[in-house]
């Protein structure tokens with residue numbers, strides 16, 4: 371399963387990569403902002419995306435809206451330091467499936483990923 | 497003699513946020529010293545991670561480190577050795593500042609709309625951050641097992657919130 375990590379911090383992408391590899395996911399592509407993410411998606415659709423909010427060029431909330439214009443099913447997890455309720459609601463309205471607040475532990479991010487993929491699988495087979 | 501008025505509501509959210517971020521991402525428990533008003537260019541820093549705030553509250557926070565503590569803390573965060581020469585050195589410090597800023601702002605007040613900037617990181621031996629005439633800087637000194645750092649907070653409330661209480665911090669300049 372291909373996973374795309376979208377975050378302007380390479381350090382965060384490396385940490386996420388480690389969490390994913392512990393869960394058994396090693397087919398990973400990375401993007402440093404929303405524009406790069408769209409370009410990578412055109413090369414091959416991932417089956418899960420972790421998306422940061424604050425990034426240069428195109429932020430995460432804009433990226434989520436752009437993805438949802440054409441793709442309603444790909445599981446999207448917002449992973450961000452934006453923690454206000456209003457932001458979480460805004461992200462859910464834009465179409466994210468789950469929301470993980472930074473700072474995160476390896477366990478909490480892993481749980482969000484499993485939760486999101488479990489729900490997505492259940493929805494697809496329902 | 498003039499007393500600088502500081503909205504102390506801003507200080508405690510940063511202290512809680514620093515604890516949360518350093519504990520969760522670096523497995524460090526910062527010991528926080530008594531906050532004080534910055535009156536000169538000192539203390540100098542080798543590395544500064546800067547985040548700006550805009551909207552209903554504006555200003556900035558800066559995480560400042562000497563090289564040794566910055567390397568050790570960045571290493572604890574990244575999980576791989578990060579020296580000042582490593583390409584992810586500034587990235588790691590900037591992301592720590594980003595998380596401290598983002599987690600603090602949710603506590604500034606219900607119904608406030610505040611945005612944070614992307615991180616800017618200054619790397620240079622013994623650089624100075626000067627307090628301006630209009631905006632005071634509160635320094636929150638932090639100590640960890642991997643070295644010390646400071647959180648320099650300079651915040652102003654733009655929107656008069658009902659909950660906002662500006663209290664004078666005892667500094668006369």
Ligand SMILES: [Mg+2]
Nearest residue numbers: 378422424425
């Ligand atoms: Mg970011």
